[in-house]
Amino acid sequence: MQALRPILGGKARKMVEDKNASFFEVKSNQPAKDIASKRPFWIHAASGEIEYARPVIRELKNKYPQTPIIVTFSSPSAKKILKTLIDVDAWGALPWDFQKNCEQFLETWKPRCLLIARTDVWPVMAEACHQKGIPSLLFSATFASNSSRLKGLSAEVTRWALSQLSEIFCVSTEDVRQLDRLGLQVPVHVHGDTRFDQVFHRLAHPKVIKNELRPSKASPVLVAGSTWPEDEKVLLPAFAQVKTRCKMVLAPHEINEGHMQPLEAELKALGLTYCKYSKASSWQSEDVLIIDEIGVLAELYTWGDFAFVGGSFKKQVHSVMEPLAAGLPVIVGPFHHNNREALLFKEKTLIGQFVVTEVTDITAMKVExxxxxxxxxxxxxxxxxxxxxQHRHSSQYVVEWCEKHL
Structure with a gap:
């Protein structure tokens, strides 16, 4: 491990350490053997895919409160969320994808089924489950037409891995068409995206936020979520030209000093006044409210009249699902083709208004x-x-699948 330190970055190094140590955290001090004796539901979510798993976890625990739930991850980024999930009985790193490691994991935990969120199917583990008669489901699965997993040698690995599964639930018919290229014999169905369930659950059960900062309805409010410097170079000059008729909630993706100091300097250079969420007791005359805390963006979208979603001038847009669920039309930059909802709703109008609109520069941003x-x-x-x-209740299909196979 020491030899890898100069090569691996922080997350990669931590991932290796977790796998090597067979990292697992068991809640309520239960011995692993007690959980295993009850044949737990096993859910795997690579990293941010845990957001797709959350509503499934909630539905399973509501219906089967006595059956434990274990969750594995690939990236240590998932740890922060997993620590907060009260319905998860144990969680930890997915083992290395070697036969011995996989068989040992299955023997230790004795799962009654494997539910994989979104994409992260590991071929040896999938095969080990297949050999032991453990039903496995890939849910909220999506496959872009340009996915490297469907090309060349990767396509062969993907075909083998997916062929070990019991069933696949795709987000859309387009995903099914992409999978048809592999010639799978596994049943494939369209059952939607479970993250819609999570987003609507979050809206129905909001976190406590500083509602004393909520703006009046005197001016419309733009909520700019998960922005990067590349987004702000376009967004801020455009907003400066309409600031007398609009206010902005600005939630940077990174709130470290390296991002915040240049951001504040840019706001001042453009003549934009601001206050910070963590310190303000009211938001009155300032043009911009900077959100310098994490984890409250979903609630803040409910303050807005329209939204901009960041990452779309950098490399990949962040999820547009939360502002859409809050009822906001969304502006994105040119780099949004990674996001299915952005593409789907870019082609849709309601009451004469485009749901998602692409802009490419400062002028187009100001116009929109x-x-x-x-x-x-x-x-x-x-x-x-x-x-x-209409996109809700995908999680129920996953629970029904568990009932059918168990």
Whole structure:
């Protein structure tokens, strides 16, 4: 391990350490053998995919409160969320994908099934489950047409890995079409995206936030979520030109000093006044409210009239699902093709308003902001929330699958 330190970055090194140590945290001081004796549900979520697993965990625990749930991850980034999930009985690192490691894991935990969120199917583990008769399901699965997993040698590995599964639940018919290229014999169905369930659950059970900062309805509010410097170089100059008719909630993706200091300097250079969420007791005259705390963005979208989602001028847009579920039309930059919802709703209008709009530069950003300030149609938010509600309840299909196989 010491020899790897100069080569591996922080997350990669921690991942190796966790796997080598067979890291697992068991809640309530239960011995692992007690959990294993009850044949737990096993859910695997690589990293951020835990957001797709959360509503499934909740539904399973509601229906089967006496059956333990264990969760494995690939990236240590998932740890922060897993520590907070009260319905998870034990969680830890997925073992190395070698036959001995996989068999040892299955013998230790004796899971009654394996539920994999989104994409992270490891071939040897999938095969080990297949050989031991452990049912396995890949849910909320999505496969882009340009995915490297469906090309060349990777396609062969993907075909073998997915062929070991019992069933696959895809997000859309397009995903099924992409999988058809592999010629799988495994049953494949369209059952939607479980993260919609999580987003709506979050809206129905909001975190406590500083509502004393909530702006009045005197001016429309733009909520800019998960922004990077590349986004801010376009967003801030455009906003500066409409600031007298609009206010902005600005939630940077990174709130470390290396990002915040240049951000504040840029705001001052553009003549934009601001206050910080962590320190302010009210938000009155300032143009911008900077969110310098993490974990409250979903609630803050409910303060807005329209949104911009960051990452879309950098490399990959962050999820547009939360602002859409809050009823907001969304602006994105050119790098949004990684996000299915951004692509799906970019082609859709409600009451004459595009749900997702792409802009490519400062001028286009200003034009779109001006349109939203001046011509936001009445009833749009209600129509959008009603539209998105049709995508709910995917988690129930996963629970029904468990019932069918158990």
């Amino acid at each position: 902001l001006t349109k939203l300030i001046e011509k936001m149609p009445q009833g749009f938010s209600d129509s959008l929330r009603q539209e998105l509600s």
